[in-house]
Amino acid sequence: MTPSRTQTSAPQLGKIRSRSKLSELISGQLRGLILRGELAPGTQLPTESEMIEQFGVSRTVVREAVSALKTDGLVTVHQGRGAFVATDRTLQPFRIVNPGLNERDHIVQILELRLCHEVETAALAAERHTADQMNEIDGALAAMAEAVRHDEPAYEQDFAFHVAIAQATGNLYIANFLSYLGPFIIPRPALRAQMSRDRRDYVETLQMEHAEIRDAIAERNAEAASRAMRTHLTRGLELNRQSG
Amino acid sequence: MTPSRTQTSAPQLGKIRSRSKLSELISGQLRGLILRGELAPGTQLPTESEMIEQFGVSRTVVREAVSALKTDGLVTVHQGRGAFVATDRTLQPFRIVNPGLNERDHIVQILELRLCHEVETAALAAERHTADQMNEIDGALAAMAEAVRHDEPAYEQDFAFHVAIAQATGNLYIANFLSYLGPFIIPRPALRAQMSRDRRDYVETLQMEHAEIRDAIAERNAEAASRAMRTHLTRGLELNRQSG
DNA sequence: AGGCCATCACTTGTATGATGACTGATGATA
């Protein structure tokens, strides 16, 4: 009757990890069944009562597990009818989840993803940007220059410049996706102290590359813009590949 | 005391919409506060008891609301301590959410996002693919040809070819992101009947473009691969821009 | 017979109270 978790006063060494909550165990189990296709889209999940019996937990736990799957877009729930495996896969979100890579490879692969995205984004921006959007790009560039002048790391300003370019495509999804990548790319404040020293040497180069990208976009030269962006991002990538 | 929803036996015309569940109303409200920055990262949310009082709902509802925010990566909950606005934004997922666009513009913008992603992906694949990965690409191409020979729509096979290329980059994140875009791009079965007629005329062109991409990758010609991919995707984009 | 509708069984949504488990601080103790 009492779920297994409350009986774990046994030795339980080495388990420093915060023991998963029951609802997470169950939602994880169901998630696996769905993702592996053992529960086909459209099929009805067991009712709450059935799960209570099968898993031997309370309704609170079952409901929280199903609720988590619902916000993950894996199931849809209808009062009075039941819970069903979602058929519309566009409701599921995209998550970058590290499949066991070390920190350096992890960040390198993310930067590659970013490069793939931004190279062509620059070309699109060059073709389409409005005057206002160009001003935004110039503003971001100036803000970064200002930060550099104050001897600040300027990571945020750097990234804001890139976002401004993405916005100049006029495509919200493109801009939003780059914004999503931001937190993975921008170093945490904790890391900045030691990095800012090394970085300072590159900032000048960085700004030159930025200017090159900016000019190509301003001239509506799509090919040059994407090439400049590729060069720019490849350099950053190489730095990470070496020292991480 | 009794939450407002249970009193809605009043007229309530025009509200065909399935009334949001209480937990969704509350999680939505909290989500707004967090995203607008009115609840700064790291700050503690009201305790369950406080929310019960403030919102006038039961623990059940409060817990499910907070639980939803947790699986959205917006808050982190610690037993015995409380719930806090998340500081690590990398836990939040990426969602394509239509900001009020009509269906045609919506799909066009998604296809643009895809184009941005895949053009440079093709270049990367050309530079890096292994022999096995090249075989996978060829296999996908053959599978599509087979489907076409049977006069089938071949949407899945088409997309599988693109995914195979993304996998040939050796970068899981790049491949996963394209896979994520799949459900947005691949027409639903319901739409296929009417489309397959028109499409049949283009399939031949499609396969020629595919072959061109494939050859460029096989020859490790990154520039040609990305160019062929751009041409290929731009054509599909134009078709959608016109008729949608 | 055919259409309308009350009813019922089943399911999820919400409320409530009790208990277990974890955290951080407080204060007693050696």
Add this chain to the structure above:
DNA sequence: TATCATCAGTCATCATACAAGTGATGGCCT
């Protein structure tokens, strides 16, 4: 001073009850 038991606050889980939506069944009326 350092250690540890204790305690209040908080989330986690359990149990129970009732509200509300859904679909089917079957009776009723025309």
